[in-house]
Amino acid sequence: MKYYNAGIVSQSLWYEEFNLYLNYLNQGKTYSEVKNLSDQKNIFQASSTNRAQRMSRALTNRIIAIPQEVREVYFQLDVTNQKLVDFLGIMLTNRLLREFMYEVYRDELILGDRKLEDAEIQAFLTRKQEENAQIASWREATIHHLKSTIKSLLRETGLVKKNQRKNSDDVTPIMLDIFLIQALKAAHLDYELSTLEGS
Template identity: 40%
Template sequence: MPKYSATMVSHSFWFAEFQAYIELLNAGYSEDDIRAKAEEDNYFKQKTAARTQDLLKVLKKRLVTLDQDYFVLFPSLDISNQKLVNLISIMNMNRLFNEFMYEVYRGELLLGDARLHDYEIEDFFNRKRVENAQIADWTEETVERLAGIFKTFCREAELLKDRGDYDEVNRPMLDLRLEDLLQAKHAHRNLAVLLGR
């Protein structure tokens, strides 16, 4: 049975921090150097030491899903595509979010409806609860918080825009170099999500 995690409820999109971490890696800093900067200088501007630790752990897990080719390309991408790289790393790291993006967001692009309603997100979680005993055991509060996080991450990645009663679904303008890199890495599922195919 697939393993799912609800730990994302305590995570943020952390785009500026993701960007800064890659900048440090590209400048030759080691992970130990970055940890020291974060802990000693509060480089990532977190409110508590515990939050800094959580941030470092999550960013490291996200970045492990990418490789040097992404880091080299990253600085030359526009902000929108840099946000997509962050989103890709989250999709790579979290199975349930990956499934949400593939089944729900991609589904919206394929349908051309351009409107994502809360009931569609609820339907996704209800299906997962039927399919998986682990998800079925999660509290209603956990599911609601995850649904909120998923929407927030998509909004921060500029894939959704809050319109009150629904979210407007935006098709990303994927940089051709990033598209080529995803092709080269055989990241077909990520491409299917972002291109709606």
């Protein structure tokens, strides 16, 4: 992950599709075979051929990035922790989201008021623009989409919940399954474990 990219703006958590993909792999299918099923039979029920291709490629990248130790315990986990594994795959393939989670979300767990304000996401992105020429070159529309996508991914995963009375989200940390904790440690994903536990 040497470079930043804004690829997540065209993505969602896609938990059902992620789960289906892993089921196919468990049945002995290869990554290429699953991608072909997506392209030819639209197994993920995408709205267009192009979207089916983007979805299958993004899911492939996520799953490849997730260490085998974590994938091996996936089907022992409840849906909440399975969604967290899906989200972990996005973190492992997108440096910007990974840093946001460590620098902003983790801080909310440790020191914050457990409220994620739009201004906090904007401040993070502004700081990254100041620190990195690549991010500084992104259009304002891209930054706006990134802010929305980060919020959407956190909500879909269950890491935050929209506060209907305020212009913010309540931080709702997920209790990690002991099998997932052990798998993260075995895979040396201490940074990610610290992020998700707020430790």
